[in-house]
Amino acid sequence: MSVLELSDVDAYYGNSHVLFDMEMAVEENDIVVLLGRNGAGKTTTLRSITGTVPRRTGSIVYRGRDISRDSVDRISNAGIKLVPEGRRIFPTLTVTENLQVAHNACSNPRDIEEMFDIFPVLDDLRQSKGQNLSGGEQQMLSVARALVQNPDLLLLDEPTEGLAPVIVKDLMEVLSDVVEEDVTVILTEQNVNFSLELAERAYIIEKGSPVWDGTVDELRDRDDLLEEYLSVSAAE
Amino acid sequence: MVPLDVLVMQLSPNLLVRQVITGISIGSWLFLVAVGLSLIFGVLDVLNFTHGVLFMIGAYMAVVTTVGGGGVPGLSLILVPLVDVWPLHPFWLGIVVAGVTVGLLGGIVESGFIRRVYDREPLDQLLLTFAFVLMLTDLTRVVFGTGQYAIRPPEVFRFTIQVTEGVRVGGYRLFVIGMAVLIMLVLFTVLDRTNIGRVTRATSSDRDMASLLGINVPRLYTGVFIAGAVLAGIGGALAAPLQSVTTSLGNQVIIYAFVVAVIGGLGSFVGAFVGAMIIGLLLALGSQIIQGGGTLFPYVAMIIVLVFRPEGLFGEVEA
Numbered sequence: 001m002s003v004l005e006l007s008d009v010d011a012y013y014g015n016s017h018v019l020f021d022m023e024m025a026v027e028e029n030d031i032v033v034l035l036g037r038n039g040a041g042k043t044t045t046l047r048s049i050t051g052t053v054p055r056r057t058g059s060i061v062y063r064g065r066d067i068s069r070d071s072v073d074r075i076s077n078a079g080i081k082l083v084p085e086g087r088r089i090f091p092t093l094t095v096t097e098n099l100q101v102a103h104n105a106c107s108n109p110r111d112i113e114e115m116f117d118i119f120p121v122l123d124d125l126r127q128s129k130g131q132n133l134s135g136g137e138q139q140m141l142s143v144a145r146a147l148v149q150n151p152d153l154l155l156l157d158e159p160t161e162g163l164a165p166v167i168v169k170d171l172m173e174v175l176s177d178v179v180e181e182d183v184t185v186i187l188t189e190q191n192v193n194f195s196l197e198l199a200e201r202a203y204i205i206e207k208g209s210p211v212w213d214g215t216v217d218e219l220r221d222r223d224d225l226l227e228e229y230l231s232v233s234a235a236e
Numbered sequence: 237m238v239p240l241d242v243l244v245m246q247l248s249p250n251l252l253v254r255q256v257i258t259g260i261s262i263g264s265w266l267f268l269v270a271v272g273l274s275l276i277f278g279v280l281d282v283l284n285f286t287h288g289v290l291f292m293i294g295a296y297m298a299v300v301t302t303v304g305g306g307g308v309p310g311l312s313l314i315l316v317p318l319v320d321v322w323p324l325h326p327f328w329l330g331i332v333v334a335g336v337t338v339g340l341l342g343g344i345v346e347s348g349f350i351r352r353v354y355d356r357e358p359l360d361q362l363l364l365t366f367a368f369v370l371m372l373t374d375l376t377r378v379v380f381g382t383g384q385y386a387i388r389p390p391e392v393f394r395f396t397i398q399v400t401e402g403v404r405v406g407g408y409r410l411f412v413i414g415m416a417v418l419i420m421l422v423l424f425t426v427l428d429r430t431n432i433g434r435v436t437r438a439t440s441s442d443r444d445m446a447s448l449l450g451i452n453v454p455r456l457y458t459g460v461f462i463a464g465a466v467l468a469g470i471g472g473a474l475a476a477p478l479q480s481v482t483t484s485l486g487n488q489v490i491i492y493a494f495v496v497a498v499i500g501g502l503g504s505f506v507g508a509f510v511g512a513m514i515i516g517l518l519l520a521l522g523s524q525i526i527q528g529g530g531t532l533f534p535y536v537a538m539i540i541v542l543v544f545r546p547e548g549l550f551g552e553v554e555a
Contacts, residue, residue, distance in 0.1 A: 052444060076450035088445040090438045101438045104431045105450045149449065 001064060003028055003153055003184045004049065009058035009068075011041075011048045011208075018044045020208045022058070026153075026186060031179050033199035033216070034188045035230055041208040042188035043085055046155045049186075050082050051075045062153070077107070079152030083159060087142040091131035095122055095141055098130055099148050106149040115144040118174060136167035140174070147178065154178070156187035160194050168194060192230055196220065204229045253403045255520040261409040263516025264416035265478065268471030269489050270496035270508040271423065272464035278503030279440040279460045283358065285365035286345060288490025289372040290465050294338045294472025295481045296376060298330035299385040302476075308380060325390040327477075334473035335466045341372075342465025347458050354457075369486065377483050389477040412474050419467070420509050427505070436460060440503070495538045501551020510549060 004026040011019035019041050026032050034042040047053040049060060051072040060068040067075050076082075090098050096112070103109045116123040119140045125133065133141065139159060146154060159175070160168045168191070175198060179185050189195035195202070202219050204212040206229055212219075219225065273287045300308055304326060305315025315333070322329045345368055353360050393407035427433035439446040439456055447453050472485075479485075496515050500507025515534045523530025541548060 050448060052448065072444070072447035073450050073452050076448055082448050084445065084448065088442055088448075090441050090445070092441055093434065093438055097434050098438075100431065101434050101446075101451075102449050105435070145449070 002026060002061075003030070003063060004186075005059075005061045006045075006048070007059050007061075009045075009048055009056060009060060011044050011053045011057075012055040013044075014054065018053075018208050019048060019056075022048070022205075022208070023210055024203060024213075026184060029182065029184055030201055031185045031199045032187070032201045032203065033195040034186065034203050034205055035192065035195065036205035037229070037231065038190075040205045042205055043157055044208070045205065046082065046157050046186065046188060049075075049080060049155065076149075079150075080155065081146040081149050081151035081153070082155040083139075083142050083146045083157060085157040085161065087135075087138045089130035089133065089138045089141055089145075092129060094127050094129055095133070096126045098141055098145055102145045103148050108150055110148050110150045112148060115148050118147070118177070119144050121170075136163050136170070139163060139167070139171060143171070143174065143178075151183055153184045153186070156185065156189075158188055158190060160189065160191045172198065192226070250400065250402045251524065252521075253400050255524055256517065257399065257403070257405050257409070259517035259520030260413055260513060261478075261516070262519055263513035264413045265471055265475040266489075266492055266496055266515055267416045267509050267512035268419065268474060269468060269493040270500070270512050271419070271505060272467035272471070273493050274497050274500070274503055274505065274508045275423075275467070276461055276464040277497070279436055280350075280354070280457050282350060282354065282361050283365070284350075284461075284464070285362060285490060286342075286368045286372065287464070287468050287493060288486035288488075289369050289376070290338045290342060290468040290486075291472040291475075291489050291493075292481070292483065292486035293341065293372065293376060294334035294469030295476040295485060296380050296385065296472075297334040297337050297469070298327070298473030298476045299387050299481050300380070301330035301333045302327045302387045311379070325392075327387070327390045330476075331470055331473040334469040336469075338469025338472070339462045339466040342468075343458060343462045345465075346461035350461070351454060351457065369490075373483055373486060380483075382483070385476075385481040386479075387477050408477055412478070415474055416509075416512075419470075420505060423505055432459075492534065495534045498538050498548060499541045501548025504548065504550040507548055507550030 002025045004024070006022050006024040009019055009022040010017065011022075022041070022045055024045070034045060036042050044053055048056045051067070051070060056068060058068065059066050062078060062080065067078065090101065093101065099112045099115055103112050121137060122140055122144060125137060130138065130141065143159070159171060163171065172194060179198065187195065187199065196216050196219065199216050202213065202216055203210050204225060211229065212225055269287065269291050273284060276282060276284045276287070300311060301315055301319065305319045306312045318333070319326050319329060349364060349368075350361070353364055389408035393411055395407040396404035397407070397410065398404050427437060435446070435451055435456065439451060439453055443453055492515060496508060496511040499514060500509070500511025514537065518533035518537060519530050522533035526532065
C-alpha cells in the first residue's frame, strides 16, 4: 500500500484554479522530488497534502485514510510534517522555544537535544530569537522543528531557496542522513542538481498537472525533459 | 502654551500626591480591562468590543453576590445557597462568580459566533461584537434593573495608610493596585515560561504554521478568549466597590480600554500596564488642572500616539 496517494486532486486559490487532476503515489521510504517551473503547482501540491490550500477536491489517501477533508492540525498529527517555503520560523521565539513548541505539540516527539546534535550550528544559538538568525540558520531550525516531531512523511518546500552554496552543501549532508532513516520524503526544488542528488524518484509538473514521472536515474538521461519542462540545458 | 510648572503649581503638594495615588488606582483597574482586550487582539487579531460589557457583567455579579445573592430573580436561586456555604466574606465569592460567569459567557460568544468571522474583514468583526454589546447591555438591564448598585469593600480593607502629612490611601485602593501588579506578573510568567504561553506566542505570530505543527488553533483561540473574558470579569468585580455599578459602565470602560491599548500598543502587556497608568494619571491630574475637563487628556494623548507612533509605545510594527 502506498504511503500517500493523490487522485484527481484539483486545488484553487479563490477563483484561480491551480491544480488539475493531480495524480501521485508515494511508497514507503521514497524520496520524491517535484520538479517544474515557477508556478507549475509544486508548492500547491504540498499545500493540498497539508490542507493549507483554501479549496481542494479529489482524494488524498494517507496510509489508507482519506485526509482530504481533515483540518491542518489533524493532518499534521497523523504524521505529515512540512518544512515550508520561506522557513516560517516563529520570529519572537528563541531557537529552543521554536523546538519546544513543536516538541510539545506532538504525541511521539524526538528529543530536543538530538536536534542540537544533528544541527550543531543551532546549539550555539539556543537563546537567539528566530528573527535574528541568518537564512541558513533559519532553514536548519525549520528542518529541526519538523524532525523533532518525528515525521512519518516529511514535506520539504524549496529547502535551498535563497541559501548560499556552502549552506546548501551543509543542508544536503544533513538531509542525506535524514532520508537514510525511516522517513518518506516529498520535496520541491528549483535547484535541479540538489534534488537529483537527494531524490530517487521525480515527478515533473507543468501547468498544474503531472506530465512525467520516473526514477531520477531515468531522468538524468532525458535531456529533452529537463530542457522542455525545467529549462535546464544539457550542458549543466 | 502654558508651561508645565505653572500648571502643577495650581496643585498643592498634598493634592498632587493624592491625585497621583488616585491615578495609579484608576490605572490599575483600567489595566485589568485593557490587558484582556490586548491579549485577545494580540492572539486572535479581533477587536473585541464586548469586553466592556463583560467587565460590567462581572461588576454586577460581584455586587449581587456580595449583598448575599438575593434580589435578582433566577440568579438568587443559585447564589443564595452558594453564599450560605461559602466560608469567607461573600465579596471573595463575588470575584469567583464574576470570573466564572463572564468566562462562560465569553466562551459562548467566541465559539458560537466570533469564531465564524475570523477570516472576514475587521468591520464585520466590529459590527458583530458591537451587536453583542447592545444585546448584553439590554439583557443586563432586564436581569438587574435600571437602578444603581454600590457595595463596600470587605471589612479587612477598612484601613488607611498615611503617605504624607494629610494624605491617606484606602486599603482597598492599595489592594486593587496590588492585584493589577500581581495579574501582570502572572500573565507575564505564564506567557514567557510555560508551554501554553509559548504556544500562544507562536500562534499569535504565525497561526498557519502553528496549525502545521499540529496545534488546534480554534481551541487555543477559545481558551485565550475565555482567559481575556475572565480577566474582564475579575476586573469588573474588583472595580465594583470603587464606583457605582450601572448599565453605562460597560461603555465608559471600553472606550478607556481602547485608549489604553492604543497608547500602550495593542497586543503588548507591558504596553497595557504603562498605558493604563498614563491614562489613570492623566484622568486624575487632568481633572485638577482643568476643572471638569480631565477626560480631555486621555484622548489628546491617544491622538498624539495615533499620529506619531501608530503602533503604540510598546507595540511591535507589523512586518
